[in-house]
Amino acid sequence: xxxxxxxxxxxxxxxxxxxxxxxxxxxxxxxxxxxxxxxxxxxxxxxxxxxxxxxxxxxxxxxxxxxxxxxxxxxxxxxxxxxxxxxxxxxxxxxxxxxxxxxxxxxxxxxxxxxxxxxxxxxxxxxxxxxxxxxxxxxxx
Numbered sequence: 001x002x003x004x005x006x007x008x009x010x011x012x013x014x015x016x017x018x019x020x021x022x023x024x025x026x027x028x029x030x031x032x033x034x035x036x037x038x039x040x041x042x043x044x045x046x047x048x049x050x051x052x053x054x055x056x057x058x059x060x061x062x063x064x065x066x067x068x069x070x071x072x073x074x075x076x077x078x079x080x081x082x083x084x085x086x087x088x089x090x091x092x093x094x095x096x097x098x099x100x101x102x103x104x105x106x107x108x109x110x111x112x113x114x115x116x117x118x119x120x121x122x123x124x125x126x127x128x129x130x131x132x133x134x135x136x137x138x139x140x141x
Contacts, residue, residue, distance in 0.1 A: 002068060002124040005100060011093050014125055018065050021091035024057035026104065026116065027064075028137060031075070051075060051118060053102070054131060055088075064128040069120030073099055076117045092117075 005011055015021075034046035049072035055065045080086050090106035101110065103117035110119075131137070 002126050005095075005123040005125065008095060011095060011100075015091075015093055018055075018062050019057065019059055020106075021055065021057065021088045021104075023059065024055045024065075024088045024091075025086050026088065027054040027056050027131075029053050029077070030137065031072075048072075049075075049120075051120070053118070054128065054137070056132060062127055064131045066126050066128045066131075067102060068124040068126075069100065069102075069118055069122070070124070071121035073119045073121070074117075075119075076113050076115070078114065078116055095123075 005014065018024075030052040032050045034048055034050065036044050038044060048070065051069045051072055053067045053069075055067070057063055057065075088104050092101065092103040092106060092108040094101050096110070099119045099121060100123035101108075101117060101119045102123075103112070104115050108115055108117060
């Protein structure tokens with residue numbers, strides 16, 4: 001069941017319960033455009049993006065967390081190279097001007113594209129303990 005983040009108080013509670021994302025990693029990202037072709041080959045447009053970000057961390061009991069952003073405004077992804085690891089030591093989670101922002105390091109500022117970050121109009125979270133480990137939610141085949 002999803003829990004909606006509505007304000008800074010909700011953000012603070014989530015950050016506290018998930019250890020500020022310390023020693024976590026972004027396991028996978030799933031983005032849906034909500035556009036589709038129906039059985040009659042007609043195209044449908046929703047013009048709303050949704051993203052699910054799945055995190056795993058080295059602490060219990062809240063080991064696996066999923067964030068869902070609705071009505072995405074922007075998503076910035078910067079792959080890691082062979083000299084960089086993907087450990088998240090602390091993250092930024094803020095709300096400003098009607099948007100929620102998550103970024104993969106503390107003290108991130110809006111517009112800093114040297115990181116992974118996402119913003120959207122709505123934000124939800126849920127725990128997913130059944131997804132611990134090298135589990136893939138999408139089929140690669």
